[in-house]
Amino acid sequence: MSRYNHREVEPKWRAAWDAGGIHRALSPDQAKGKPKAYVLEMFPYPSGRIHVGHSRNYTMGDVIARFRRANGYNVLHPMGWDAFGLPAENAAMERGIHPKGWTYDNIAAMREQLKLLGLAIDWSREIATCDASYYKHQQAMFLAFWKKGLVYRRKQKVNWDPVDMTVLANEQVVDGKGWRSGAPVETRELEQWMFKVTAYGDDLLEELQRLDKWPDKVRLMQSNWIGKSQGAKIWWDIASAPDFLPSSPTGQPNHARDPIEVYTTRPDTLFGASFLALAPDHPLTKAIAAHRPDVAAFVAECAALGTSEADIEKAEKKGIDLGIRVKHPFDPNWELPVWAANFVLSTYGTGAIFGSPAGDQRDLDFANKYGLPFKPVVLPPGADPATYAVTDTAYTDDGTIYNSRFLDGLSTKDAITRAIEELVKLGAGEATTQYRLRDWGVSRQRYWGCPIPAIHCETCGVVPVPAKDLPVALPEDVKFDKPGNPLEHHPTWKHTTCPNCNGKATRETDTLDTFVDSSWYFARFTDAQNPDAPFDKKLASYWLPVDQYVGGIEHAVLHLLYSRFFTRAMRDCGFLDLPSGEPFASLFTQGMVVHETYKSATGQWLLPEDTEIKDGARVELRTGRPVEVGAIEKMSKSKKNVVDLDAFITDFGADVARWFVLSDSPPERDVEWTAGGVEGAWRFVQRVWALVEAHGAPAPKPGEAPPPGMEGEAHALRQLAHRSVKHITDAIEGFRFNSAVARCYELVNAIAKLKGDAPTAVFARGEALRLLTQLIAPFMPHLAEECWEKLGFAPFVATAGWPEADPALAALSSVTLPIQVNGKRRGEIEVAKGAAEGEVKALALAHPGVAPFLAAGEVRKVIVVPDRIVNIVVG
């Protein structure tokens, strides 16, 4: 008996697959009616080398891709590189390497590593977003979007990262700090290129409902991000204001003595209004602050609080009376005070609210703190209006309106409609829909990105680059000796002539946010080598949407929302025929690979391979000194809790890595990489090979009739094998890879247990081994091919199709029914599957183990759940 040698076997089969071209997607014509399956993992950023933690995502996608192909689908399973981005520039600055060289070197290294994993990828479609052959088309689409009105420029307050010298999206600001640099973000005004995501706000929200193969969690997060709400704008006239406040020269709202514009979702509670509150950075607050040191101090205090939600959350609700009085829209004699308050956000709605304390907890806390009077206006169902009162808990749900003049007696819903009607009649307000979603600022003041194809002409203004001049290629001879954008400093690149008037002009030096690159790559894969267009419309329409997308939860909002926007924009600009506009029909968000962390006695992080267990304690290999074992965390270079993929594959093989990352935990949950777990996977590989080798060829072909006398243990093995086919098929369909793995172990245990060389045993073993080989093929493709060959089959298990369970064998002929008395298990009986209820009942009542418990009383009821359980109720 020889050991299974992955070092020979794995490269052999990879070469054979490549030679056979079996992983190439077929054209729609070649596919001839086969259904299509587009399986995609979120493409990697080429950061350097990959470790085993990265492999889980690709392995999951690969299992699905191989499974679909075996089931007769025309599968597209491509791979590419999200290759623009800041780390390349950082490497350039730190080590004096060119971003391009650094990126392409990393791509070459990572490509080889991914190939070692034996992924069933159509490498003929490989793309890199930093390649002019890719971003050329992105520039063309940018121009098309521009023409369509989906791109515009706007002077905007932006988050400026002073370290990276770039603009950050709101989404890229974490706790007031840049998400990459960690530096506190500053505010600057810049002319920015914008994508009009809000044009699709409603559609992006509505269609979420139909994405029923997305995790609810992700849909909820996107829905919250879009943040649609229905409400009203209300204009409050100034009744009195400090003398220093000038009258407005502009007539714009929210300035000086113009009416104050407020947004509310609850106009029904207007008669419960107690005060107005403005954001600390509301223009009116600032105007007052210019004259009142106490207000200025309050504004400064709020600004120092930071933008972190946790900070604001823990902060006490505070405000200051601005000395302005406004008139209630429904009663000119009713005056309300105007305050500035730290819980009002300038970035949402109009930056001003009216406080209705009985119906809003924050307003109530605020009113209580400053002694502002209020009364309840919404009566909860069943409450008595004579005695109902609100003291320190607001009532925020629907009810009946009272204390509210013409709104009295209406429901919350009707009162909202009625109040808006009245506001419109009085010219004091209007219905409005508010979104939290804002347009996407795509300008980045960076070198290593896709140049924005625009030209600034002194006479013609901003002019698009003509299509014939694309791509606008990045110059390669740049220097990183100063902070900021090297494109600005380049001696010649930005100087050009205007395509309109031929006059002197300069190129746009902003490049596109890298989220743009990843917003359409899935479409490029459908026609990756097309030199003339982003993709052929027919090909993209054939393959899209992606049938199964696999990636991390961290992309729940940004990447997935931008891709949904982009697909709609591509559709509306005529690039795509895709009615729904949805790029990803089904989404799976996978858990990470985690590992213990190790610290040396001197406090340095240690690689797992630099430590060992000695006398039950972990020590440093080099010094023998004890190691501090830290938290189990996501594998990361910085904490050194990584296992190198190449070394692991050399030691154990790709199949062991693939098997292990899917085996122990449900795919959506994190899995801990442990030496013990790896050993288990390794043993399994050896065990399967030993069984296959011992059996050898030939194994029974599909459908081959068994020898006579098939019964007993051999028959039982056949039953289990066919049941396993069913179970494992269902488990893969349902993304329960860990369950599929467990079923494989079960089957192997059973095969090993059936001894003897009677024809029936040989047949049963051979058949079970053939089925097992096919079932493990998506998980451990190299081992499966070697087994397939050993069992006498050719050419590939990968092209052999998916096994079918014989229904007669897969179905159990008899079942063991537990018998309960009053819900407690007292015995069991073996009956034919589907046995008649009366028969089962009689057997159960006659069961000797049950008898003593029946004596305790009278049998009141016997519940028979066919093929599951019998419960006898005795009382």
Add this chain to the structure above:
RNA sequence: GCGAGCGUGGCGAAACCGGUAGACGCAGCGGACUUAAAAUCCGUUCGCCGCAAGGCGGUGCGGGUUCAACUCCCGCCGCUCGCACCA
């Protein structure tokens, strides 16, 4: 603070629709083979009582619904993730 999710042996977990709780793996224990070790194989492993047959208890805690609850409902406790005091 709000929203979502989770909580099962020594550990990772399974139980898909309310129907035998703990499949499968890891670790442990006992044994076989071996001069020995590794590898492999066999047995065993939720707790308590019992020689055994068997019994009792058990899925974070407290209630409830049901013939039957890890699963459904109500209220707590703990952990994780997300966030926007969103008017």
